Amino acid sequence: MILHKFKNQADLDRAAADLFISVVRSKPNAVLGMATGGTPVGLYQEIVKTYKQGLVSFKEVTTFNLDEYVGLPVSHPESYRSFMQRNLFDHIDIAPENTHVPNGNADDIDGEGRRYDEAIYQQGSVDMQLLGIGGNGHIGFNEPDDELSRFTHKVTLKESTREANKRFFNSIDEVPTHAITMGMGSILHAKAILLVVKGQEKAEILDRTLNGPITTQVPASLLQTHPRVIVMTDCDVTYKVSHS
């Protein structure tokens, strides 16, 4: 892993955006893995800024989002499809048919998971996957558990996750109880991964991700097994590269 520490979130957002833009410039038909939540909003704003300056085009880019709530209408402002339209897709020249978000309202959610993985694998693999991290170490919506799933699947959200995400809704009762998420296999299949972690309150879980044992109880710790992970953070953490 490579750890980049930033003094402030504005610099972090710019660097993260530049990394994604460099991927698209060197491969105009790149496949990008996208994330939602509070973490990527600023970096999406930086990408839009650069697009509006005419410095990058997304005409040939394909995107796959990590996850979506189950049972939330797509038109709901907090569906991850709405989030992506509002924060990124509506402001750049990406072809709508090239943007993929799992369908959380599919009648057959297991079938939707299979269809989604198939669509990813048909593209070969994701060139650069963006990740945030949940306070409990989840990536996508892969929650801590004794076992983790490889493929895109339905999950029951932990109460701590619903509690954290209630800031986007009027009350906890409105936060969906389930989601569909890319599995750990789909995430780790990406050629490169950018993990963005903002806020000192996430320093402890980031330390466990970087330096702790590899365990399904901290899904992000599985990133230690991936050969190309870049971590960008404003947290005060260190990455221990040896036993001492």
Ligand SMILES: O=P(O)(O)OC[C@H]1O[C@](O)(CO)[C@@H](O)[C@@H]1O
């Ligand atoms: O960025 P936030 O809002 O802290 O959320 C953490 C993570 O949890 C999720 O909301 C669940 O996928 C991610 O989108 C995000 O990276």
